[in-house]
Amino acid sequence: MTESYQPAMTDAGLSFSKPTIAIDEHGDSREIELVGERALTIYVDKQEIVTLMTIGTHPELLTLGYLKNQGFFEDIREIKVVQVDWETEAVAVVTDHRHSDFSEQMAQRTVTTGCGQGTVFGRLMEKLKQIRVPESSIRQSTLYSMLDTLRQYNEIYKKAGAVHGCALCSGSHIDFFVEDVGRHNAVDAIAGYMWLNGISGENKIFYTTGRLTSEMVIKVSQMGVPVLLSRSGATQMGLEMARQSGVTLISRAKGKHFLVLNGAENIEFDAVKAD
Known part of the structure; x- marks a missing residue:
């Protein structure tokens, strides 16, 4: 475990489901739970990056992990603020270099087979050739x-x-x-x-x-x-x-x-x- 650092973050997790009434195979009504699904658009230093569909239980962690996994950032200390606002269905990420341009990276992307169509940005496929996970039994x-x-x-x-x-x-x-x-x-x-x-x-x-x-x-x-x-x-x-x-x-x-x-x-x- 490395030295701990945490950006300023909201705690805007949502309840995962809402009740609704359905009619079963016998014609009887019954209350069931439906999973919530919300759009969440990620902005980095006011640049729109992507819109994700999520149940919204861990929006701050989702945002951080998405940016890390897509290769936008390597060091958590580059992230200063992660602020989720469900009224605007957006998350504002503020970094320590607010004039970065991600347009070239975002121009190279592959829509994957992930549920809801995942997207892999940049040259991650090439980057993977240099990754070797540690051996483990x-x-x-x-x-x-x-x-x-x-x-x-x-x-x-x-x-x-x-x-x-x-x-x-x-x-x-x-x-x-x-x-x-x-x-x-x-x-x-x-x-x-x-x-x-x-x-x-x-x-x-x-x-x-x-x-x-x-x-x-x-x-x-x-x-x-x-x-x-x-x-x-x-x-x-x-x-x-x-x-x-x-x-x-x-x-x-x-x-x-x-x-x-x-x-x-x-x-x-x-x-x-x-x-």
Whole structure:
């Protein structure tokens, strides 16, 4: 963990859901929860960067993680203010160099397969070629214990559905868990949490309920996390990116089952095989 620094920030997290009335298959009315979804436009030194659709529970962390993962900033100390205003559906980020021009970086972007269409700015694909995550081994029994612990989470999904969840884990311990309408938002919020608190990705595990796409691998690689797993499947480019950066990639992880797509040599198979 590095020296702690925190910019001046609002604390503008929203309630994740609102009640509504639905009619079920029997024609009866019942109250259910629907996930809130709000637009949030990020401005950096008054320059409009992007508009994200989010449930809004961690808007400041989402903003920080997005800017870090997209390569706009490397040092958290460059950020002086993060101010969320839901009336204008905007977040104002003030930096220590207020005349920066991000137009060239923003001109080079790729719309990814992330829910709500994630966007990768600049030359992150080229940058990934220079990233190699630290080597890390993990026991099969630890994976099982972590997956069992994660069943206690997914609070929003259990109540309302319509979200993805991501978690930063130390072994079987869940350090931080986030749900949002898109998995790219959830991973950015965790990146913001790590950046804000000076947390290294070394020896961490990143869990997501979403697909293991190239975007997910790129972001986790930048965060320095060596193990990425999901209860869902992976894309071919996601696998290629994992091989390139050294990320141990595990798909279809649920209960006592998982598939290691990359980095099997980093798994210690110490548990009895499931029937």
